[in-house]
Amino acid sequence: MADKALGRGGRKSEKDLKIRVKTAKGRKVSSTKWLERQLNDPYVARARAAGMRSRAAFKIIEIDEKHKLFRRGMRVVDLGAAPGGWSQVAAAAVGSTDANPLVVGIDYLEMDSIPGVILLKKDFTEDDAPQMLTDALGGHKADLVMSDMAWPTTGHRATDHIRIMQLVELAAYFAVDVLAPGGAFVAKVFQGGTEHELLHMLKRHFRSTFHVKPPASRQDSAETYLVAKGFKGKDSADGTGGDNSDG
Template sequence: MKSSKSKKVNRAWLHDHLTDPYVKLAQKEGYRARAAYKLKEIDETLKLVKPGQVVVDLGAAPGAWSQYLRRKLGTTGTIIALDLLDFEPVDGVTFLQGDFREDEVTASLEAELAGRPVDLVVSDMAPNLSGIPASDAARISHLVELAVEFATRHLRPEGALVCKVFHGSGYSQLVALFKQHFRVVKPIKPKASRDRSAETFVVGMGLKARRSE
C-alpha cells in the first residue's frame, strides 16, 4: 500500500499538472508535452532555429521538441530525432530508436546524416535517476559529455548545442566543458521549467577552432 505521504505527493503533483498553464497550452496547441515551450523560449531568446537547417533532437520522446522544430522549420530542413523510447511519428521527422550511449546507435545516427554538417543539436536527454546524488550526477554528466562530443564532431562552425543539465554536483564542470568548445555559452532556465526543478539548459554557440595536435 502507498503511504499517506506518497498519496499527498501524488495529489499535489496531479493538482500542479492539471492547473499548469503550459500543460493547458500544450493541449490547446497540439503539443505532446509542455516541454515544447522550454525549447520555444530558448529559440525565441537566441534565434537558433532557421529555415533549411539540419537539426538533431536527442532524447526526443515523446516528441514535443521535434514538433516545435518541424513547425518552426515549415517544409524546409531536416530533423533527425533519437531516443531510447519509441514515440508516435512526427510528420517530416526521421526517428531512430536506440541508446545514445551505445557506439552502434551513434553510428546509425551518423549514417543518417550521410556527411551533412549539422546546424543545431538539441538534447533533452536525462538518465533514470537512482536518488543517489553522486551516481546521478555522474550519469547526467556522461550524457551531456556525449552530446558535446557529438556536436563538436558534426556541427557547422557557427552551429549551436542546447543541452539539459541539472544544478548541483558537476554543474560548473559542465559549463566549463561548454566554454572549452564554444565561443558563446549561455545558461537559460525557461519559464516553462518548474521553479522547484533543478533543471536548466546550457546553450553553446559557435565552435571554437580546434587546436592542431
C-alpha cells in the same frame, strides 16, 4: 456565509480554483502529487491546446526566443526526443518536411511519427547510435544538436548530477563531431552548472556559452539548460574561452 469561501467581488481565489486529486487506493502519494501538478500546470494546458507532444516544447521555444537557435533550412538533431515536443518545434521552425526531412530524433522509447522528422528508436548511449544519427543526416553536418536527455532521478542530488553530466558529455562530444561551423548545442543539466573540464572544452570549440532556465522549467526543478553557440570547428584548439560566457 457561503460567500466566505469566495475572494473579493465574490470570485473564487486562485487557491480555491486549483484542482485537487484524492489519493486513490493503490496510488502512491508521489503519483497523486504529480497528477495534481499536471492538472494545474498552465504549460500542460497550453501544450494540449496547441497540439504539442509535451509541455517541454515550450522550454525550447523560450530558449530559442532568447538565443535565436533556429533558422529556416538548418539541420537539427534531437537527442532523447521522446515524446517528441522538441522535434515538433524544430521541424516547424526550420521548415522540415517528409519530402526534405531536416530533423533527426533518437530515443529508446516508442514515438508516434512526426511530419518532417526522422525518428530512430535507439538508446543514444549505445556505441552504434552516433553512426546511426550520422547516417540519418545523409552525409550532411548538423546546425543544431539539442538534448533534453535525463536518467530517471534517484532522489540523491549528487548521484543525479553525475548521471546527467554523463549524458551531457556524450551529447557534447557528439555535437563537436557532427556540427557545421557556426552551429549550436543545447542540453539539459542540473543546477550547479557544468563540470569545469566539459565547460572548458565547450568554450574552446564555441564562441559563447550560457546557462539558462526558461520560464517553462518548473521553479522547483533542479534542471537548467546549457547553450553553446558559434561552433568554431572540431579542430579548434586555440585555448580561448567564449566571448560572451556566463560559465
